[in-house]
Amino acid sequence: MLTQKEISDFAQEVPQAAAPVISASGLDLTFQTGDGPVQALKDVSLEIDKGDFVSFIGPSGCGKTTFLRVIAGLEHPTGGAISVNGMSPDEARRSRAYGYVFQAAGLYPWRTIAGNIKLPLEIMGFSKAEQAERVEKVLQLVDLAGFGKKFPWQLSGGMQQRASIARALAFDADILLMDEPFGALDEIVRDHLNEQLLALWARTEKTIGFVTHSIPEAVYLSTKIVVMSPRPGRITDVIESPLPKERPLDIRDTPEFLEVAHRVREGLRAGHAYDD
Amino acid sequence: MKSIFPVLTVVAAILALWYAAAVWMNATWTYDQAARAEVELSLGEVVKDTLNQERPKLPAPHQVAAELWKTTAEKKITSKRSLIYHGWITLSATLLGFAIGTGAGILLAVGIVHNRAMDMSVMPWAIASQTIPILAIAPMIIVVLNSIGVQGLLPKAIISAYLSFFPVVVGMVKGLRSPDAMQLDLLKTYNASGSQTFWKLRLPASMPYLFASLKVGVAASLVGAIVGELPTGAVRGLGARLLAGSYYGQTVQIWSALIGAAVLAALLVGTIGLVQRVTLKRMGMVR
Numbered sequence: 001m002l003t004q005k006e007i008s009d010f011a012q013e014v015p016q017a018a019a020p021v022i023s024a025s026g027l028d029l030t031f032q033t034g035d036g037p038v039q040a041l042k043d044v045s046l047e048i049d050k051g052d053f054v055s056f057i058g059p060s061g062c063g064k065t066t067f068l069r070v071i072a073g074l075e076h077p078t079g080g081a082i083s084v085n086g087m088s089p090d091e092a093r094r095s096r097a098y099g100y101v102f103q104a105a106g107l108y109p110w111r112t113i114a115g116n117i118k119l120p121l122e123i124m125g126f127s128k129a130e131q132a133e134r135v136e137k138v139l140q141l142v143d144l145a146g147f148g149k150k151f152p153w154q155l156s157g158g159m160q161q162r163a164s165i166a167r168a169l170a171f172d173a174d175i176l177l178m179d180e181p182f183g184a185l186d187e188i189v190r191d192h193l194n195e196q197l198l199a200l201w202a203r204t205e206k207t208i209g210f211v212t213h214s215i216p217e218a219v220y221l222s223t224k225i226v227v228m229s230p231r232p233g234r235i236t237d238v239i240e241s242p243l244p245k246e247r248p249l250d251i252r253d254t255p256e257f258l259e260v261a262h263r264v265r266e267g268l269r270a271g272h273a274y275d276d
Numbered sequence: 277m278k279s280i281f282p283v284l285t286v287v288a289a290i291l292a293l294w295y296a297a298a299v300w301m302n303a304t305w306t307y308d309q310a311a312r313a314e315v316e317l318s319l320g321e322v323v324k325d326t327l328n329q330e331r332p333k334l335p336a337p338h339q340v341a342a343e344l345w346k347t348t349a350e351k352k353i354t355s356k357r358s359l360i361y362h363g364w365i366t367l368s369a370t371l372l373g374f375a376i377g378t379g380a381g382i383l384l385a386v387g388i389v390h391n392r393a394m395d396m397s398v399m400p401w402a403i404a405s406q407t408i409p410i411l412a413i414a415p416m417i418i419v420v421l422n423s424i425g426v427q428g429l430l431p432k433a434i435i436s437a438y439l440s441f442f443p444v445v446v447g448m449v450k451g452l453r454s455p456d457a458m459q460l461d462l463l464k465t466y467n468a469s470g471s472q473t474f475w476k477l478r479l480p481a482s483m484p485y486l487f488a489s490l491k492v493g494v495a496a497s498l499v500g501a502i503v504g505e506l507p508t509g510a511v512r513g514l515g516a517r518l519l520a521g522s523y524y525g526q527t528v529q530i531w532s533a534l535i536g537a538a539v540l541a542a543l544l545v546g547t548i549g550l551v552q553r554v555t556l557k558r559m560g561m562v563r
Contacts, residue, residue: 074461093467100465102458110480110559119476123468151560 021085021175021207022048022071028079029066029233039232040066041077046226046235048209050174053201055218056211056226057264058271063233064211064226068177071209072100084175096124098175099168103183105160107152107167114139114148117167124171138166141200158189162196169204176208183213194220195249202245215268216252219243219260227264229271237267294337295327301334302326335528343532356512359536365513367540369429369501373436374494380437381444381493382486388445389452389478390470406442410435410500415507432504432513439500440493447489451482483559487552494544502537514540 029041041063048054056064069075071084073093084092092098099120107116114135121131139145142162152160161181168176182190194217201208212218218225219241227237241260243251251257299322306325310317317325327336335343344359351358384402387394414435421431455477463473505515514537521529 072465074464093465096467098465100462102462104458106458106462108477108480110483110561112560120466122476123463123466123472153560 019086020047021050021052022046022083022209024067024071024080024082026080027067027070027077027082029063029070029075029077041070042232042234044080044233044235046238048207048224050207051205052224053208053222054210054224054226055222056209056228057213057215057218058228058236058268059230061233062228062230062271064228065179066233067228068179068209068211072098072177096120096171097173098177099171099173101161101165101168101176101178101181103180105152105157105164107160107163109152112149112151113144113155113163116152116163117148117170120167120171126171134170138170141169141203142166143196158185158193161185162193165197165200169200174206176206178208178210180211180213182217190214190217191249197221198247215261215264219257219264220247220249220252225260225264227267227271229268231272234271236271237263239263239267291337294334298332298334298336299323299326302329302332305329305333331525332527335531339528340531340535343528344535347532359514359517359532362512362514362517362533363536363540366498366501366505366515366537369432369504369513370436370494370498370540370544372429372433373438373500374440374497376433377437377440377493377497378444378490381441381489382448384441384445385448385452386474388449390474402442402445405438410439410503411506413438414500414503418504418507432501435504436497436500440497443489443492443496444486447485447492448482451485452478454481454485480559483556484561487548487555490548490552491545494548495541498537498541498544 024047025045027041027044028039031038031040044063044067056067058064066075070077070082071089073084073089076090082089085095085097087095087097107113108119111119117135117138118131121134126134135148136145139148142165144159144162144166147155147159147163152163155163161184165178165181168178182193185193198221210218210221223241223245225237225239225241226235227239228234229236239260243256243260303322303326306317306322306329326332328339332339347357347359351360353360355361384394384398388398389395417435417438418431421427421434452474459477460473463477468476501513502515502518505513506519511520514533517533517536518530521527521533
C-alpha cells in the first residue's frame with residue numbers, strides 16, 4: 001500500500017504532459033451583419049502544443065483568419081471556450097504573448113526598417129541599448145542584416161514581409177500567428193521564404209499558427225494541418241504530419257508528401273470546398 | 277528650374293492682357309478730356325495718355341511697379357508711407373492668427389478623433405461658423421474686443437484664427453483617421469495605449485494632410501488680417517492702404533497694396549511648402 005507521501009513523490013518524478021499552449025473547445029462565433037447573422041465559426045475544437053507548426057487551410061470564408069484573430073484576442077467568440085498560455089486571449093494579448101504577421105507588411109513609411117522593428121520594443125518599454133541589440137539579432141534571423149537604415153519603399157515585397165516577420169519576432173513572444181503572410185508574393189520568393197521560415201522555426205522553437213490558401217505550403221511547413229470548410233466555418237480534418245522535421249524543398253516531390261497533400265484535398269472536398 | 281520658361285510665358289501673357297485692358301478702360305477718360313479741349317488725338321497719343329494717367333480706372337503695370345518701388349525701396353521702413361511697414365503690420369496679425377488657428381484646429385481635431393461626444397457635436401458648429409460672411413462678423417469682433425480693452429493686433433489675429441482653424445480641423449481629422457484597420461490591429465496586438473497609438477501612428481500619418489491644410493489656412497489667415505483692417509477705419513496695414521486708396525481715388529495705391537498682399541501670400545504659402553518638403557524628407561515620405 002503506498003503512502004500519500006510516496007504517491008506525491010512519485011507524481012513529482014514523472015514529468016507532467018505539457019499543457020497545450022492554445023486550447024479551444026466548442027468555439028462559436030456569429031457576426032451580426034446588415035444582411036443577418038453570419039456564423040463564421042461553429043463548434044471549433046483544437047489543441048496546439050508547444051513547438052507545433054500548425055497550418056490552417058481552407059477556401060475563402062471558412063473561418064481560418066477569424067479563428068486566428070480569436071486566438072489573438074482581436075475577435076471575441078460568442079460561444080465556447082478558448083485559452084492561450086492558460087489565460088483568456090485578451091489577457092494573453094495584454095501580456096504580449098504572441099507576434100502577429102498580417103498579409104500585408106504594414107511597415108510605417110516614415111520609419112526606417114530598424115525603426116519599424118523598434119516599434120513594438122518602444123511600446124513595450126525596452127531600453128534603447130536593448131532595442132538596438134534585438135534589432136540587430138532579428139535582422140540577422142531573417143537575413144536582412146545591413147538593411148536597417150533603409151526605408152520600406154526601398155525594399156521589395158518579399159523583403160518587406162521579412163521585415164514584418166522580424167518585427168513580430170523582436171520581443172521574443174513564444175507564439176507567432178501569421179495570416180497568409182506570403183499570399184501577395186510570387187512562387188519563387190514564396191519557396192525561398194518558406195525555407196527560411198522553417199529554418200527560423202527550427203532555431204527559435206516557437207509555436208506557430210499559419211493561415212494559408214496553398215496546399216503545398218501547408219503540407220511543407222506544418223507538423224499539424226487543420227482543414228477547414230465554410231458555411232458555417234468548421235474544422236473538417238486535423239492531420240498530424242508524418243514528414244520528418246528536417247525538410248529540404250525536394251521533399252515536395254516525395255510520395256509521402258503527395259499522400260498528405262491528397263489527404264488535405266480529400267478533407268477540402270468533404271467540406272464542399274470544390275463545390276459551387 | 278525647368279519650369280521658369282512656362283512661368284515667364286504666362287507672366288508675359290498676363291502683362292500683355294493687362295496693358296490692353298488698361299488702354300481700353302482708361303480710353304473713355306482720355307476721349308472725354310480730348311473732347312472738352314476740342315482736340316483730335318491719334319491712336320498713339322491715346323495709348324500714351326491712357327498708360328500715364330494720375331487716377332486711371334486700371335493702372336498700367338509700369339505705374340504699379342513704379343508705385344511699389346517708391347513705397348518700398350525709396351522710403352524708410354519706419355515711415356508711415358512704406359509698403360513694407362504696412363506689410364509687416366498685416367503679416368504680424370496673420371502669423372499670430374495662423375498660430376492660434378492652427379493650435380486650436382489641431383486640438384479640436386485630436387478631440388474629435390478620440391471623443392465620441394466631440395465628434396458628433398463640434399463639426400456642425402465648426403461648419404456653421406464658416407458660413408457666416410467674415411465681412412459681417414469682423415467689425416463685431418473688433419468692436420466687442422475694443423470695448424473690453426483689447427486693441428490693435430489681437431482682434432485682427434482672432435479674425436485670422438477664425439478663418440484658418442477650419443481647414444486645419446478638417447485636414448487633421450482626416451489625417452488622424454487615415455491609418456487603416458490593419459495598422460490599428462497591429463498596435464492592439466502590442467497592447468499599445470491610446471496615447472502611444474496617437475504619437476506613434478496617428479500623428480506621423482497625418483503630416484501630409486496637415487501641410488495641405490496649413491497652406492490653405494495661411495492664405496485664409498492673410499485674408500482675415502486684411503479684412504480685419506477694413507471696417508474700423510484702421511490706419512495701418514495693407515487693408516488700411518487699400519481702404520485709404522479707395523477713399524481718395526488713388527487707384528495706383530490700391531493696386532500696389534493688392535500686389536503687396538499677393539506677394540505676401542505667395543511667400544507664406546511657399547515657406548510652408550518648403551517646410552513641408554524638408555519635414556517629409558526627414559520622415560522618409562518623399563521619394
